[in-house]
Amino acid sequence: GENVEQHPSTLSVQEGDSAVIKCTYSDSASNYFPWYKQELGKRPQLIIDIRSNVGEKKDQRIAVTLNKTAKHFSLHITETQPEDSAVYFCAASVLHGSSNTGKLIFGQGTTLQVKP
Amino acid sequence: EAGVAQSPRYKIIEKRQSVAFWCNPISGHATLYWYQQILGQGPKLLIQFQNNGVVDDSQLPKDRFSAERLKGVDSTLKIQPAKLEDSAVYLCASSLEEIRGSEQFFGPGTRLTVL
Numbered sequence: 001g002e003n004v005e006q007h008p009s010t011l012s013v014q015e016g017d018s019a020v021i022k023c024t025y026s027d028s029a030s031n032y033f034p035w036y037k038q039e040l041g042k043r044p045q046l047i048i049d050i051r052s053n054v055g056e057k058k059d060q061r062i063a064v065t066l067n068k069t070a071k072h073f074s075l076h077i078t079e080t081q082p083e084d085s086a087v088y089f090c091a092a093s094v095l096h097g098s099s100n101t102g103k104l105i106f107g108q109g110t111t112l113q114v115k116p
Numbered sequence: 117e118a119g120v121a122q123s124p125r126y127k128i129i130e131k132r133q134s135v136a137f138w139c140n141p142i143s144g145h146a147t148l149y150w151y152q153q154i155l156g157q158g159p160k161l162l163i164q165f166q167n168n169g170v171v172d173d174s175q176l177p178k179d180r181f182s183a184e185r186l187k188g189v190d191s192t193l194k195i196q197p198a199k200l201e202d203s204a205v206y207l208c209a210s211s212l213e214e215i216r217g218s219e220q221f222f223g224p225g226t227r228l229t230v231l
Binding site for chain 2: 049051107
């Protein structure tokens with residue numbers, strides 16, 4: 001069935017180091033892969049997304065890579081800062097039957113702790 | 117632009133009681149979603165509306181959960197009767213469209229505790 005696996009579940013890094021979070025998806029028709037950041041007690045907020053016609057996308061210290069063949073995508077955060085500490089969720093789109101509408105399947109989340 | 121609004125923010129009830137949550141999406145957003153987020157897990161889609169029609173409710177426990185989106189704007193999610201395992205944060209989200217993926221904007225959520 002539809003599934004998104006996310007690893008690791010927790011990640012602790014020193015300030016200034018890089019952090020990498022990896023996700024795999026099961027539906028080969030998935031074509032939209034957003035990443036959300038959720039701070040404690042707050043709403044998830046989109047930080048970056050990628051579509052299946054692109055292999056990599058960057059936005060300042062954040063980058064996402066996509067390997068469609070292997071059905072996995074990764075979030076890379078460079079020069080981490082304490083304010084990057086949060087829970088990060090990946091998601092993959094799944095189509096509704098034969099229609100062109102879809103839904104998101106979320107991973108289980110990664111708790112990132114950046115130590116000053 | 118104003119974000120997705122939800123109320124109440126917190127609710128504590130006893131099992132077998134009823135509860136209702138309200139969501140007002142971003143103006144002009146055709147698609148509205150209700151998610152259940154259990155502590156330590158990712159959001160799980162309960163129901164998705166396109167305007168006032170249901171697109172997906174495959175994960176909605178229909179024996180106790182119901183949702184409606186009258187006039188294609190506001191939406192309410194109801195649980196009757198509640199069970200202990202319904203304790204979670206209920207997130208509402210909206211997007212401009214849902215054609216092969218578009219950004220979803222989340223509300224602040226309603227934290228439900230069932231005792």
